[in-house]
Amino acid sequence: MTTLLPVASAAQIRHAAGHEIRTDKRAFTAVLVLNALAVGAGLAGPWLLGKIVDAVGESPTRAVSTVDRLALVIFVCTVAQIALTRWARYVGYRFGERTAARIRERFLDRVLALPAAVVERTSGGDLIARGTTDAPTIATALRTAAPDVFVAIIQAAFIIGAVLILNPVLGLSSLSCLLVATVAVRWYLRRSRVAYLAVAASGSQLAEIMATSVAGARTIEALGLAEIHRAATDSAISTARRTRLATLRLRTGLFPALDVSYVLPLVAVLLIGGVLHNRDAVSLGTVVAAAMYLRQLIGPLDTVMLWIDGVQSAIASYARLEGLSSTPIARPVISAEPTDNRIHLVDVSYAYERGHDVLHGVELDIRPGERLAVVGTSGAGKSTLARLLAGIDTPRTGAIHLGGVPISGLHPDRLRHQVALVTQEQHVFHDTIRGNLLIARPDATDAEVHTALAAIGADWVDELTDGLDTHLCGNDYRIDAAQAQQLSLARVVLADPHTVVLDEATAQMDPTSARNTERALAVVLEGRTVIAIAHRLQTAHDADRVAVLEAGRIIELGTHNDLIARGGAYASLWHSWHGEKAG
Numbered sequence: 001m002t003t004l005l006p007v008a009s010a011a012q013i014r015h016a017a018g019h020e021i022r023t024d025k026r027a028f029t030a031v032l033v034l035n036a037l038a039v040g041a042g043l044a045g046p047w048l049l050g051k052i053v054d055a056v057g058e059s060p061t062r063a064v065s066t067v068d069r070l071a072l073v074i075f076v077c078t079v080a081q082i083a084l085t086r087w088a089r090y091v092g093y094r095f096g097e098r099t100a101a102r103i104r105e106r107f108l109d110r111v112l113a114l115p116a117a118v119v120e121r122t123s124g125g126d127l128i129a130r131g132t133t134d135a136p137t138i139a140t141a142l143r144t145a146a147p148d149v150f151v152a153i154i155q156a157a158f159i160i161g162a163v164l165i166l167n168p169v170l171g172l173s174s175l176s177c178l179l180v181a182t183v184a185v186r187w188y189l190r191r192s193r194v195a196y197l198a199v200a201a202s203g204s205q206l207a208e209i210m211a212t213s214v215a216g217a218r219t220i221e222a223l224g225l226a227e228i229h230r231a232a233t234d235s236a237i238s239t240a241r242r243t244r245l246a247t248l249r250l251r252t253g254l255f256p257a258l259d260v261s262y263v264l265p266l267v268a269v270l271l272i273g274g275v276l277h278n279r280d281a282v283s284l285g286t287v288v289a290a291a292m293y294l295r296q297l298i299g300p301l302d303t304v305m306l307w308i309d310g311v312q313s314a315i316a317s318y319a320r321l322e323g324l325s326s327t328p329i330a331r332p333v334i335s336a337e338p339t340d341n342r343i344h345l346v347d348v349s350y351a352y353e354r355g356h357d358v359l360h361g362v363e364l365d366i367r368p369g370e371r372l373a374v375v376g377t378s379g380a381g382k383s384t385l386a387r388l389l390a391g392i393d394t395p396r397t398g399a400i401h402l403g404g405v406p407i408s409g410l411h412p413d414r415l416r417h418q419v420a421l422v423t424q425e426q427h428v429f430h431d432t433i434r435g436n437l438l439i440a441r442p443d444a445t446d447a448e449v450h451t452a453l454a455a456i457g458a459d460w461v462d463e464l465t466d467g468l469d470t471h472l473c474g475n476d477y478r479i480d481a482a483q484a485q486q487l488s489l490a491r492v493v494l495a496d497p498h499t500v501v502l503d504e505a506t507a508q509m510d511p512t513s514a515r516n517t518e519r520a521l522a523v524v525l526e527g528r529t530v531i532a533i534a535h536r537l538q539t540a541h542d543a544d545r546v547a548v549l550e551a552g553r554i555i556e557l558g559t560h561n562d563l564i565a566r567g568g569a570y571a572s573l574w575h576s577w578h579g580e581k582a583g
Helices: 010-023 025-058 064-113 116-121 124-166 168-215 217-222 226-278 284-326 382-389 412-418 433-438 446-455 459-463 481-495 511-524 537-542 560-566 569-577
Strands: 343-353 356-366 371-375 397-402 419-423 499-503 529-533 545-550 553-558
Touching: 010 025, 010 064, 010 284, 025 064, 025 124, 025 284, 064 124, 064 284, 124 168, 124 284, 168 217, 168 226, 168 284, 217 226, 226 284, 343 382, 356 382, 356 553, 371 382, 371 537, 382 419, 382 499, 382 529, 412 419, 419 481, 433 446, 433 481, 446 459, 446 481, 537 569, 545 560, 545 569, 553 560, 553 569, 560 569
Parallel strands: 371 529, 371 545, 419 499, 499 529
Antiparallel strands: 343 356, 343 397, 545 553
16 A cells, blocks of 8 residues: 655744755855845835935925936935846846755655665655656755745835834835735635645656556556546546636635735825824825835735745645655664674564564574575465565564664665565666666676676677667667566676576566576576575576575474475465376
């Protein structure tokens, strides 16, 4: 059963945002200072215009020189505001791009650090959506919305302060009308976080269904499941549509209230200012300046409201990316080095769900260089045991030691040099054959790559026109399942671990290819420990020992000949595989 990755809380988001600011505090400080200077230059205009009005009102004939001087100052302040704003935006854009790059890199680092067990149980659509939708959403917001909103907030704060300084009574009475906007925004913000997280979650669900449907298209068609998958897709689309309509309803309620709140302060200052001016409580210039300030306030508020939808969407995306920090990533790493290559299982039990063990008290001692085959019916716990031996999962009780050191405590890089797991599931990257193989060992030479391919019988590579430079999964060449598995086995040869766990690694091959590959591996892996989850019992026949799993317990352990002679579960499997009757 797949699960969704966690989402960061509001406190975690604040902490993460503070970390981003502290990381690039010089640029952030520069943005603050430049915007403050730009806003200060912009505030001079309405105040000087008020002075001009008062000067003209007192003495129109003697006010010409005053008007000229003040007009020149207004012009200089306007030019300074434009230059400072442009500079501030430039610095803000660079700050946003660097921050977006750090967020993307941190997301990638966290994804790559996730334990394989977590990734396998996580919804693929959720992980894909966070990388392909949430990360670009944040980058776009930091590149465009964040600088504009940041500048607008500073401008609004300075303008409100200027109005209050100009005349506290006039300022308070007019700005009180902004309570309408405050109430509307609070109503919106209380609901928007949940709404936008629901939009992101529905997008993840839709991506998951689309990805699984495309990947399993042939199986769906063969089993006649098209209608079921179409219904599931329609349901996911309906959910995505419903969540987006929910955010639209929030915006529909917010924006009309804001449009009204923009006009109310200006109306208030004109009405109240007119009354106060008639009573000689304020000058006409003060009323004009206050009206101009409040007219200027519409611009910043409009910018904030224009981007509030994008900002909320970006915050929801940021919460989903930062939610990875809540996922257990690293297990305790033990500094001790294994003394040898012996693997010892002590009373190992494991459960995918609490209270439902699939392995029960497994005891096993695997000697260095031994070839051990694990056999059993479907559901006996063979693949689970393979995952535990490879260190992917950790036993619920008991322990698995490698050279006296708990295998779950080894650093992943150290563990991969000790134990490699090859399953029947293989992945071929959109890259050249060389690129697909150098994943296992980046410093390998072409000669070593060819040697690894030859060892597992992948002679088809030599027949390709471009050889190792052939691009896979594209127009150059498409490989089949057996060839893909051969590449996986070639990676193992290049990685050169001392223990290899093969979980039905040749199951996708035809019997002849599988047998040839197993023989080649037997030569290449000479002197190494090989633990094979046997799909074909011929693998068990060639092994040094055979462990028989039944219902999560090892019920038989010995050589092939010994177990046949006992006439127990293994003998029954062997005779059944050969179509013989036991006894």
